[in-house]
Amino acid sequence: MKAESLGKAVSGSISNFALYSEAQSADDPEFIHIEDIPSRARLFDWTINIHTHPRMYQLVYVRTGQVRIHIDGEERKEPAPCIITIPPSVVHGFEFGRETTNGAVITVSQLVIMDEQFQRDFPFVEEMLRTPQIVPLGQHPGDTEFIGQLITQMEEEYHERRTGKKQMFEWLLYSLMLKVGRRIQASRRARDEGHYERLYRLLTQLVEHHYREHKPATFYSEELHTTTTSLNRACTAVAGKCLTELLHDRLTLEAQRMLIYSSVPVSLIAYDLGFNDPAYFSRFFKRRTGMAPITFREMRDRDE
Structure with a gap:
């Protein structure tokens, strides 16, 4: 045969x-x-x-x-x-x-x-x-x-x-x-790494469009037709962090940029980044950077 x-x-x-x-x-x-x-x-x-x-x-x-x-x-x-x-x-x-x-x-x-x-x-x-x-x-x-x-x-x-x-x-x-x-x-x-790299790239592109909206992890998994577990594995494999950390890092980075390169009040920065409460934004920023937004901006001003 x-x-x-x-x-x-x-x-x-x-x-x-x-x-x-x-x-x-x-x-x-x-x-x-x-x-x-x-x-x-x-x-x-x-x-x-x-x-x-x-x-x-x-x-x-x-x-x-x-x-x-x-x-x-x-x-x-x-x-x-x-x-x-x-x-x-x-x-x-x-x-x-x-x-x-x-x-x-x-x-x-x-x-x-x-x-x-x-x-x-x-x-x-x-x-x-x-x-x-x-x-x-x-x-x-x-x-x-x-x-x-x-x-x-x-x-x-x-x-x-x-x-x-x-x-x-x-x-x-x-x-x-x-x-x-x-x-x-x-x-x-090797196959997983290639898959995770592609998934991570698609995820970061999606995050760039929606990070101000504070979407839950399930939003990203549904949009990418995968699971939150796979997204977390992709983030860990490529960036060494979980999906939540990735989202928080992107918000923190944008907040730092606005504090450094603009004179927009902290409260308006908070609203622009999707926070309903400026006080909560300040606590979030301090947890991420170790200092309050106003302190971060003042340090920038002193350095200049």
Whole structure:
């Protein structure tokens, strides 16, 4: 079955495999399997039809070549190097680049990753164990080299009889999963930062038009079709302050400008900035600057 027909097969029966078409192994919590991609893919004309592993977790490392990935009804083509994480029971299939793709498939019993201590100690449970991930590595040569070395060592440990093999293999697996989790986290942060920068820019433009109106935070979130939580996160990520601080800073800045560059009475400045009570404006200004408006203006006059 080729990539274009992978999606059509979803409507039919989905096979439940332990290791592709192999019979289900005993539920040994220490069961871990690793094999290179070509040795398996060649048997199926480089196309692995959609299937699930109900009690198995997989990491598919594509070292060279390319792969078309089918995960839960969606398809995506990804060049090497990349790594794909497949939690238990996720419907997936692959079409690997014929004779050009190399890499490894690591399969772990669900009992290993669902172990209570593992779930408690592993810092990327949500990112890696509950959601499938496609992790490009091409722009991160340091990570690519480190992950490649870990998997090479895992392959050596798997095929050799060595003292402490079980402990070494588990350590290598945990190190690999930590490294992949960090890469997923870093990519997500980069996406969030780009999103927050755009959101912050739109927010400051909106604030510039409405700060005198003392609009609530919900006004800005509704205008920007987002949530106040997202706005606060954007403000914190970009400016190191919350939305309320941003609004108060803008009012304070304008008040300082008017006190310095005009002779308008403080009461009129208060009304111009949307305050109904000049006394409240004075208290607001003092909280923000440490001095009353009239004192701030007098200091300006003395400096001149």
